[in-house]
Amino acid sequence: MTTDPYRTVRGRGEARVSVRGSEFIGHAMPASTVEDAEAFIDAVSDEYADATHNVPAYRIRADPLREWESDDGEPTNSAGKPALSVLKHEELENVVVVITRYYGGTNLGVGGLVRAYSQATKKAVEAAGIKEERPHEQVSITVEYDDSGTVRGIIESTGYEFDAAYEADVSFSVRTPVSEAATLRDRIQSATSGRAKIE
Template sequence: MTDEGYRTVAGPGEARFEVRGSEFIGHVRPARDVDAAESFVERVGEEYADATHNVPAYRVRADPFREYASDDGEPSGSAGKPALNVLQQREVENVVAVVTRYYGGTNLGVGGLARAYSRAVKEGVDDAGVTTERPHERFAVAVDYDDSGSVRSVLESDGANFEAAYEERVTFDVRVPVDDAPALRERIASATSGRAAIEGAGEE
């Protein structure tokens, strides 16, 4: 994992077309981890349970980097690999694609299937749009109420994404680009004279 930006899809995307009677639907989504990718694959499988095939492929910036694809009952190498190849060629990460197929009565052959599955992912990615994302880090900051105003103003002046929970103490769940995290943590420690309890929750 590096601190450099990486390419991913900007949002959800979809593609629909027919090839010789078979209907193909490409579903593409951002996925921040393997769990998110797997749960999207499961969701599409449930929503399109009546489809002949739901072919998944994903690439996720985990440690180690994870790539996965399945033919889901199509002839070996005709579906999952072509779908994953598109994600590799487009150099997108933290992305999941599922291609749904309703069989139309005509066999397309391995080449025809590979072209259709590739096309469904390509058009899905095009529909979603591609963006460059910087790796982010999450950490939690717990302080007494007296220090919560200082922490909030540091976070706001830094433009950090955060959510605050006011309970016995105030806890800020902070999400910032990895490059900016050390300096931000120092500013919070300095603003609270070291009273803030800062716990890292990892990179995403």
């Protein structure tokens, strides 16, 4: 898994585009796994079950990168491919989109469909907002009370998100960028003379 930063969407975004009577509703959402992406596609398809088409596309960071799209009954390459092309053009990863279409009685032709699906995808992504994300991992640290203050100080100095549980021992769960996890482990082992249990 690469540790490089990547571009993704901030949250859920929705946008509407009307073209000659047809209504296109773009839905965009971050998704860190193929399962998350497919669950979102199913949820939107269920919510808009009365729509003429629900066209999905996603790009998920995996080894290798997973890309998928479907025309959902639209003419070949007129819907899913344009949606996926927008995600590629914006260099977005860990993102899923579904474009819902309500047919308005006028055939748009393949060119018209490509434009409409591209526009709805672009607007949904804009509504969701784009951010740069760094891959993270959870680091679990368990120490005795004597070392807990030192360890907490190190974690707080990094600015990483963490949870602490004070029981017989003290456990910290730290969300750290993958690229910086080894450094954090080394600092804590040094500070506790190797007494910390780190997973």
